[in-house]
Amino acid sequence: MRTLGYFSLFLFLLIRFHCQIHYWGGGFSLGSNPYHFTGGDVMAHSVFRMKNFASCSFFLSARHDINARWAIMGSLELRNAGFEYILTPQEYSLLNYKQHQSVRQEIVILQASFMGMYKTNLDCKNKRWFFGFGIVPAVSGGATLRYSAESVSSGGAGYYEFDACFNPFWFCFGKWMMGREKIFKNGHLFQWGLEHLFLEQNVGTTLVKYTISGNTYTHVFNNYGKYTGLFFRYMFNVRSSKLSAPHAKNN
Helix, strand or coil, X not given: CHHHHHHHHHHHHHHHHCCCCCEEEEEEEEEEECCEEEEECCCCCCCEEEECEEEEEEEEEEEEECCCCEEEEEEEEEEEXXXXXXXXXXXXXXXXXXXXXXXXXXXXXXXXXXXXXXXCCCCCCCEEEEXXXXXXXXXXXXXXXXXXXXXXXXXXXXXXXXXXXXXXXXXXXXXXXXXXXXXXXXXXXXXXXXXXEECCCCCEEEEEEEEECCEEEEEEEEECCCEEEEEEEEEEECCCCCCCCCCCCCC
16 A cells, blocks of 8 residues: 555656646546456356446546646546446245345555546547556455344245455556546546456455355455446646637638
8 A cells, every 4th residue: 555655656756846737636437347257156046146237436636738648647546346246035025126135345546546648639519539558456445244133934934145355466457538628618528438457366265155045155255456437537737727628620
């Protein structure tokens, strides 16, 4: 954690004093953190299923525009990752089908992204495409989480145990993003698009055990830290008091 903090502070000071910050702001991302089946019983009971972990993140960003085509951007971000299980009762009411239970086991990841960006020309509505690629150092303190429950029905008793182990880590993901940005008359901008983290790392492992009507099932799942999501970011132009937004030329 301390190492990433020093690294992030170094990046901030580098951008602050060596590169003039043109935009700063923040936003959020909503996406999916997938699981991978890695061991145990291949067959599962219908009362249990896994679901890709619904993840979100919040970030602060600063950007330096090198020229009309290229820019560099750094962000400090908090993101969650983990496992999500869906439990369906053996018996349910025909008047209420939505009786399943969702169980989540998760950790928080602190990460800093360093991106190079390519921007296209502005169109007549002051919008353009952008594409980015970079690295994302990430750190987490780890955790060991356990969930246990029991259910009883006419079909027999059900026992559930989910043991998730998230090891402390510090490593780098790769990241690409693409999207659109709108520049307003006051010089500020709004971005939206798609982002993806790659370069798999073993973030955590969960051991799932459950017994239904006397039959025991065991499954092992891993989380490798991948993330795909939609992001939304609003950035302030620090020079907006001096410069107005560049407008596209109409032919």
